Each structure stands twice: as structure tokens, then as C-alpha cells.
Amino acid sequence: ERVKSKALEIIASGEDLLKWSGDKGRARVLAGLERKLTGPAKAPKKLSRRVPKLIEGDLFRLPLGDGRYAFGRVLTKTERAFYSYISEQKRPPVDEVLESEALFVVGSTDDGFARRKWFVIGNRPLEARFREPIYFFHQPVGSDLCMVFDIWEPEREMAKPATECTDYEQWGAWSAVHCRDRILAALAGEECQWISRGPR
Numbered sequence: 001e002r003v004k005s006k007a008l009e010i011i012a013s014g015e016d017l018l019k020w021s022g023d024k025g026r027a028r029v030l031a032g033l034e035r036k037l038t039g040p041a042k043a044p045k046k047l048s049r050r051v052p053k054l055i056e057g058d059l060f061r062l063p064l065g066d067g068r069y070a071f072g073r074v075l076t077k078t079e080r081a082f083y084s085y086i087s088e089q090k091r092p093p094v095d096e097v098l099e100s101e102a103l104f105v106v107g108s109t110d111d112g113f114a115r116r117k118w119f120v121i122g123n124r125p126l127e128a129r130f131r132e133p134i135y136f137f138h139q140p141v142g143s144d145l146c147m148v149f150d151i152w153e154p155e156r157e158m159a160k161p162a163t164e165c166t167d168y169e170q171w172g173a174w175s176a177v178h179c180r181d182r183i184l185a186a187l188a189g190e191e192c193q194w195i196s197r198g199p200r
Contacts, residue, residue: 133152
């Protein structure tokens with residue numbers, strides 16, 4: 001409302017038109033703007049929450065909420081790696097980011113992309129370090145067994161006694177806010193509250 005009032009005040013005063021030497025085209029633009037500002041407001045448009053077509057090797061940025069950005073990588077349809085590289089630049093050199101340490105790999109929802117908070121900034125073939133087996137487990141309710149799987153061959157999951165699964169992390173679909181919290185915790189040398197390690 002403050003901006004709207006100021007704009008109408010400037011239009012009414014004619015000071016903007018003076019800068020344009022009374023240009024008739026500018027006068028029409030200002031008259032149209034005045035009609036829009038004083039007329040009924042249009043219904044707000046809802047932005048579509050469409051996830052971009054992600055492909056293996058995509059590098060993306062995500063805001064940390066303090067003016068800095070962290071960076072992640074698309075590994076599979078559901079798994080993402082997150083780096084220790086932090087920058088105030090929206091588009092730092094891609095190769096510089098990729099040379100940094102990978103903090104962790106998790107299954108992730110794509111709500112960061114759908115809400116237009118996460119943006120792809122480049123793509124490179126995955127390095128050998130990401131091609132090594134990356135194991136998670138899930139535990140059926142009431143079972144003493146855990147199903148351990150490698151993200152690269154999830155169909156070859158192995159049943160193991162729960163007591164043998166304490167070194168693995170439980171697979172989950174991490175949301176954008178939880179991924180951010182985990183990055184900040186890792187950078188501070190702390191354990192994130194959302195991590196679930198070992199069977200129950």
C-alpha cells in the first residue's frame with residue numbers, strides 16, 4: 001500500500017512526465033498504470049510446482065537462509081549427494097564445487113525444486129567416488145531383520161540380522177529443510193537431529 005500510494009502521488013504530481021518532456025507515449029503508460037493501481041486487484045496467480053527434469057550428475061544450489069548457498073548433486077532418481085562447499089555466489093565454478101568433500105548422501109524429496117528454492121547450475125559425469133556402493137537399510141515393522149541395499153543396485157537388497165546393521169544409515173526421503181539442517185550440522189561438526197542410524 002505504501003508503494004502504491006507513492007506511485008499514485010508521483011503520477012498525480014506530473015513530476016515523472018516532466019522528466020520525459022511531456023512525451024505523449026509516456027503519458028499513456030502512466031495513465032494505464034494509474035488505472036491498474038486504482039482498479040480492482042487481479043486474483044493472485046499460483047505458481048506451478050513443477051520439478052525440472054533432473055538427470056544424473058546435475059549440480060544444484062540450495063539456500064542456507066543466511067545469504068550463503070550449499071550445493072548438491074543428483075545421483076539417482078531419489079538419491080542426492082551434498083558437498084562441504086559453501087559460497088555467497090549463486091554460480092561458483094562448477095569444477096571447484098565438485099572437487100570439495102561430499103558431506104553425505106541421502107534419499108531426498110524434490111520439494112526444494114518444486115518450491116523453486118533449489119536450482120540446477122551445471123552437469124558433469126559422476127566421479128568414481130560416487131560409483132562405489134552406497135548402502136542404506138530399511139527395517140520392516142516388527143521384524144528383527146534389516147534390508148540392506150546399495151543405491152546403485154537396490155533390487156539386490158540383502159536381509160541381515162538387525163544387530164549387523166548398526167553401521168548403516170536408515171534410508172529416508174529427506175525434505176529441503178532437513179537437508180539444509182543436516183548440512184549446517186555437518187559443517188559445525190555436529191550430529192543432525194534427523195539422522196537415524198542403526199535398526200530399532
